[in-house]
Amino acid sequence: MRLRVEPLPQPGLRFDDVVLVVDVIRATSTATMLLEAGARALWLTDHLDKARRLRQNGEVLVGEVGGLKPEGFDLGNSPLEARQAPVAGRVVVQSTTNGTKTAHLATQSAREVLLAALLNAKAAVQEALRRAQKEVAILCAGKEGALGLDDLYTAGVLADLLQQEGLTPVGDATRLALELCWHYLDPQRVLPLSEAAQALKKVGLGADVAFCAQVNLSSRVARLKERQGEALVFEG
């Protein structure tokens, strides 16, 4: 079975089996912790206004503007906040930019889409292995079209686990991600180097970076269930 890392969500990409979407700082980390806190479902949208329109029956709104909680939202896009949020049994509408666009791209062609982070690395890999028939692809969100060191490193951690399970790495980006994972053994060292981390630090959210850099804290994995209009519905 093949293992493939895609470092950027380029429009022409095709997938025909299982895709692990990675936006480690912070969309997929937050999604994992929302499930951990008991959320019944996650509705991913790529715009704050769409999220606002989706609120009809007490849905919880999660999102960010420049790293901070937008007006009228319940929570920022923070895994630390999410962990302790009163979301048990509720539907959460999560508005993100890069993460959601990347999930949409995967959805266009993939058979299964899962949200992966370091927090749920092992669980995400296990879930992918259970569902894959010929390939597990890891699709990095990056930031507005630019490569993210944080996402590529996380892809390397996931690829390393998949390779240990006998999958065959394909392509230069896969090798690069693996090298990155082997070079930086400690995610607490590499994640803070990324632009995404530095932007958060600037607005006082450095603690979120350290939280996202924890490995295997959760066994929850968000999995694409269906679409609802413009939203992607994940459960897990």
Place this chain on the structure above:
Amino acid sequence: MRLRVEPLPQPGLRFDDVVLVVDVIRATSTATMLLEAGARALWLTDHLDKARRLRQNGEVLVGEVGGLKPEGFDLGNSPLEARQAPVAGRVVVQSTTNGTKTAHLATQSAREVLLAALLNAKAAVQEALRRAQKEVAILCAGKEGALGLDDLYTAGVLADLLQQEGLTPVGDATRLALELCWHYLDPQRVLPLSEAAQALKKVGLGADVAFCAQVNLSSRVARLKERQGEALVFEG
């Protein structure tokens, strides 16, 4: 002054100063050796038929199909062949896919476009520094939209030289390229790992990879002079 590595030729990229285009296996390595062999100018096209149409007055045709010399062409896209080719004082039409498309992308917005490889790394950096006012960008060609380990490593070597000259690295991809260059001190170790190298080895052209992995063999740098119809005209 900024230093930026772009790992892939994504359509939306903009440049406003100097761009070093890298397609180390083999377009920019071959271009460098064609100049070294005395070529007066290089006309880059992205299609074999365009190259054929451009031959009017004894221009030398250089190109490849699956790594090998196309029918009716004078030379394959090989830096080893180029080095000893009878091109002194002549115009060479070089038909490549990834390298030429990448050069075209750079040309859309950049003020100056230079062709860089390991063979002319130091010279390319010096030329870039002479011409840059605010930024030197290094644009990797990759292979059909996929990231190339060979190009990103070469970008790292160029970025390392530029950083030593006081330029400020910007962005995660720049850091990644630098890490790759520091991790693999010997290009003869890393270039053969790339898909581009493996494809050449399969058709018996492994010697070209070893040749491309030599650093600072040439002080010639191809520089974009003008366009001629669909061709980009480089001199140096």
